[in-house]
Amino acid sequence: MKVSASDWLLLSPELFLTAAGLFILSISAFFEKAKEEFLAFLTLLFTGITIGLVAFLSGYPGRSAPIFAGTFILDNFAIFFKLLMLVSIVLTVLASIQFVGRAPYPAGDYYALLLFTGVGMLFMVSGNNLVSIYVALELMALSSYILAGYFKLEIKSTEAALKYFVLGAFSSGVLLYGLSLVYGIAGRMGLPELAKLFETQGKSNLLSVGILLILAGLLFKIAAVPFHVWTPDVYEGAPTPVTAFFSVGPKLAAYAILARIFYVGFPKFHADWGLIIALVSAATMVFGNVAALLQSNVKRMLAYSSIAHAGYALMGVLGFRTEFGLWGILVYLLAYTFMNFGVFALVVFLETKGYAAESVADFNGLARRNMTAAVVMLVFLLSLAGIPPTAGFIGKYYLFTSAMKAGYAWLAVLAVLMSALSLFYYFRIAAAMFFSEGEGVPLKSSYALTAAVLICAVATVVVGVAPQPFVEMLRACVIRTP
């Protein structure tokens, strides 16, 4: 294998982020607790530089070349996901500063781990080869297990980490087993090569098992039913900014590789995996919504809500070989990232004000104590429920169209009914904020957290009101299938 300078250049965002994480880890020992905010600032700076690198590469003429003999690829699809994931890291850092600052644990580890998770995610969405995808996924997963348990003296956080680790390791094993079966049959690892081979070769039972196991492993990462059980516990137990991050960042990466593996690697069997994904999608949205309906704990409710949203999002993968392709899921994930992070950021806000933010009652009377926060929260909730003119509506619109176009009308009907149902639990929070009388003084938010929330709110509204530039850009980011 010949390695050229261009290969290194095309992977510069990942390499830079790795170095940045190591740097923060190494200097963090020299910072006292009170001065750790500087580390957060550095993390923001490095992430910003990485965003700049990715943006630069998106205009770099030689980027279509395969990297490291086709192990990685830097197509528009990967660039979109990289940018969005890096933005989610920026948001996470902004939401973490005050939260982590109050906790008696070193912040350097936290930010370094966040960056390492980021490195894993960036590699993942570029992965064009089963092994490189798997290794990147493990890097992301291992870092995120530790992040979940970052509040190591709190039982819930430790429990979350342990649960996440055990189940995550198990699912990685399943995924790896699937990969090895596929490799055993095909004798190659690159996704395009696999597709080329299967073009001529029929489907064997063993191959079906392999593909099924890969699918199961990936569905675990996006918390689709029946691989969702870890989600509520982890989301509840992990530090809330981490939960916010988990609900978007790693999920984005998982959706990306799910789409890439099946679109690029197994296009021939799309009728089979398409149906399975449709069934999983239906089960996920029904279960997620019904379970969220029964929750009174906000974090768990939002965990189930994000399970439900995983169900919707899977519809966006179904548009294989229609004119929509992955367009639906891309538009939807753009919307989802901001609205879902926004909701969790407001939970972080309440927690920094001394509320457990566990029961809906903690939102009581928020409208009187911080009108802006309440209105912004309302925007996120409306967006999650898919009410126009918010980003969530545009995203869901694209998902519904994808499902209809792919011939899954029943799934679209189920999805719209479920999204109407979801309003019921989202609006329990809205009702608490606006209808209930809360006691206490006005609440003020820190600047960093305000910035994170406002970025999310502005994105949610702008994508909802003027979606044209975004959807047009995303049309260019779908994976072209032969």
Next chain:
Amino acid sequence: MELMGIWIPILSIVTYIPLAGALAVVFFVPKDKTGAIRAISTAVVLLDFVVSLPLWFLFARGREGYQFVERASWIPSLGVDYHFGIDGISLVLILLTTLMGIIAVACSYTAISERQKEYYVLLLLLQTFMIGTFCSLDLFLFYVFWEVMLVPMYFLIGVWGSDRRLYAAIKFFLYTLAGSVLMLLGIIALYFYNTTGFLGYKGLGQPPTFSIEKLTAVAAGMPAELQIWLFFAFFFGFAIKVPMFPFHTWLPDAHTEAPTAGSVILAAILLKMGTYGFVRFSLPMFPDAINTAWVLTVVVTLSIVGIVYGAMVTLVQKDMKRLIAYSSVSHLGFVMLGVFALNMAGLQGGILQMVNHGISTGALFLLVGMVYERRHTRMISEYGGLARQMPIYATYFLIMALSSMGLPILNGFIGEFTILQGAFAKSFWWAFFAATGIVLGAAYLLWLYQRVFFGEMTNPANANLPDLTAREQATLIPLVVLALWIGLYPKPMFDVLRLPSEKIVAAVGGRTVPSPALARRGAVSERETPPTVDASRP
């Protein structure tokens, strides 16, 4: 609209004046300056009404198609346009909305004492969304307004409603949302039928669009089976909003719990969205579906059940507001019956009755609100003999009750008569059952009037009730004037409604068999034209 050589987007102006007012209140008026908030809100809705008035005078009665059209590209990737324009049907509904906006604001001065800033902001937002819904000529845009309208109404009921407001608010939101998301799927299906096809249906391969005019033509050419599917997708959206039996259960709760202004707007405008949807979309888009015998039977049966069942449930209500809410179910059943008579008389009568119902039921809610403000109870049994204590109030109540039950010289008569005419032309039995609804309507309203206003005053709490103030009368007078005007001289209304109604009847009427040869557009003129009744010249 051209004015002195300058093109003015008058529909957008009418639509967004309340929004601008709401933003001004949000950003520039502190919340303890309640007087200023009320004054600004009143000024804004007055201004909006004044600006909307020229529409009535400048509207060209004899011109086909939409007028005051504004069009700009909004989401070109999807073919979504920002496309406004009105015909006679939307014209009268927009004017009704701007007028009701004034009344809604004016009737809240004393009724709302808490969180006034939020209240008036939501009321103004609601105005914008409602007017936008009636102006939209793009299905996507229409849907956006249609959905977002639910949000301010939800809060109006939930914050300023009475005891069971939370339940009523979420029920209202969920019911209507469930219906409209199904409509969204219908819209998507229509969109794909026009472009690339879906689910085995071959698309027409035309450029993507959400233009209501274009998609109407496209939909009318669809195979009957697909039309039936889409008809029902839209049907749920509209029928829940109307509300038709058996989707009506959200209505009594929402009406009863909402503050007075909320009830007035719900009754006068929001319910009209459903019937407007049927007139604007269902009829011209899915003629073959509607002329399929069983579909028409289902819709008409539900309308008639709504009329009779609604009236009977109304009879036994003990709560005044709930009584009037249930009467809406009956009245809207009437409108639906007229619309689905599929002839000129029925359709024009149905549309006119939409306006009439807005006027009379809106006024009745106002009146109940006024006495509720004084006594804080809506129970009929708490009242009695009010006529002597509050003669002015009793007079207004009588006029509006008579208007609601369809007494000649008042507006309700014209609407109900024309609807019956249309229904009769279609089937004797339709008219027969509908007429029983009128009888029951007279019964529950007169009985209500008798129990509240006549007899001895038995409850000492009512002994010192003050009669209506000038402000309260000012909110009622325009409605009384309108009721009399439509009742005595309905011709201007029919003039405005004739052309659009003719177009709709031509699109849907007279077809009995979904035979492929007749399903083409050109065949319309060849078959015998349906018996049209020119209702304006009786």
